[in-house]
Amino acid sequence: MRSTLIDVAREAGVSPATVDRVLNNRSGVRSRTREIVVETARRLGYLAASADGPAAGRPVDEEAIRLDFVLPAGTNTFIKMLHRQIELQAASRPEVDVRIWSLEGFNPDRLAGVLQDLHGRTRGVGVIALDHPTVREAIRSLSAENVKVVTLASDILHVPRVAYIGIDNRAAGRLAGYLVGRFMGASRSGKVALLAGSLSYRGHEEREMGFRHILAEEGSGLEIVELREMGDDRERAYSEAAALLDRHADLAAIYNIGAGNTGIARALKERGREHAVVFIGHEVTKETKPLLLDGTLDAVIDQNPRVEAREALNLLTQAVKGLALDYHPPRLQVVFRENIPES
Template sequence: MKEPDANSPLTLRDIARQAGVSLATVDRVLHNRPGVRPDTVRRVKETIARNSFQPHVAGAELARGRFRRFAFVMPSGPNLFMQQIQSYLGEMSGWLSARRLAVEMVATDVFDAFVLASSLEALAGEYDGVAVVALDHPSVRAAINDLVDGGAKVVTLVSDVPSSRRHHYVGIDNIAAGRTAGALVGRLVGPRSGKVAIVAGSQGLRDHAERIFGFNQVMASEFPGLNVLPVLEGRDEDERSEQLMSRLLGKHPDVVGLYNVGAGTPGVAKALIDSGREKQVVFVGHDVTVLTRKLLLQGVMDAAISQNPGHEARAAVRVLLALARGEPILSEQEKIRIDIVMRDNLP
């Protein structure tokens, strides 16, 4: 039997084929009609759920004949968390096709305000919606406002620009995330005194700036015996982060805590291991990736402040679609939760 085109919307016939039942059986299950065995009902419902198939939504989109394009403006470079978001978007192809949606990736340097603004300006008139990992800068703010004025729906993803006219932000409460990291570092360091290092991608990224703000709040109010050093900016680059961290560890032998605000984790971890102090320095970072999982298991990293990349990917698309359709956003469904992950509770 011919496989359905991945770019075509899923149909009831596709669901029937995957579930191994007739089209009539699928119709009976959808309308709760009698005469279908419980095991078959379960199999059909599992197939529908696995494909995120909503026949009434798909039918309405097809009836409108409306095809929409969304752009996701993402950081270039080896940021594993951002790569996870892109991977989850790729897994949504069936869901997207059923709604006549296309999602396209635009990689750019999100640490350079003028490069990012130029990338956003190039999208004008091309897309119905744009999700962007944004730098909080006047040039970026102006580019976002221009997209909105041109009719595009704009969602900021992971890092916000609240002073812009963007329609919605999808991401965690970053001040709360920073406060959580501060509490973890302070409590895990315990009664020791000493210095605490902070490595960020850029303080121009609002998520990084807010995390640092929350972290410093907790350090100042609850752990005055710990001296927080000036922030190092590694641009989420492994080599740069490693060099900065190596110099800092060489200069400050009394560092007892480390907070890595963004990516660049391989470089930060390598500097710590090379110094031979990975068991003495409390290390808290962000996100559960292949690398942070390994570092947690090895005891190099003590905790990761985690946000679900799959949830962020799905939420961003759902919010853009709701905005494009003029439908309400289900705020509770799209709220991104903060998790604390340690070696003992790795998912």
């Protein structure tokens, strides 16, 4: 099926109106945005590869720039999608030589060791990093050697990074709290549980903070009764959710801060509570789409891994070359059953 203008807009992370302006060569769009739209339109087959445009005739460096990405391993589908997008997009960029390292577990010392091992081997690093002193020191050490660093999906403050690439996680937590309140209806009271991948991720900590703040601000009767970490693992998410539901027969809502939505859904369905408990999660994936369709998941707060991969590659390359940075952050989007994206 031929891609549409809407498909191009979603993949490029811009509005359909912006795509229309670019493809019809109208003013009011930044040059880098024009490049992104044209590149996306070509990749999706909406424009012929030979079409003229800002991306045509891009110069290729004589020597490829070595970039390294350090990502968590495991069952987190969003991370797998991000991994795949980095691979796909890097393959179409002859100016970069990209290596991806998958790290098991949530051990900050192991992560710091991988970062330290990249000394003298790389020009730029993208990392989903645990907020821990050893990790911060490893990033400072790389930056001292003029290695450019971007943080992905979860930020670390007080380190010399080029940029944080990801959504505003505190805003995402507030949005989740708002959604829970609206889905609860007139009563807006009851027990709520939070499940997180790891609070050593600053992003997960910020989501929790945002969720708690909006509940306090609105003065609702919603009470957070438990907060559990489940390592972004679906089996552990199932075990934690099952125990949680057994302890709280009157649980009204679950906000899953991290991954593991399928494990939580399994626990809800086994107890026949998939339509009785409000369930808000993160990321549209092949696993969460059926849960939205059958009503187990009420809403998903989504970020686009294609945009994050694109921006990471762009910013690291620009920083290594000493060019001005042009950042297009991913948009925060709420997906319900009625607006599930096609891909």
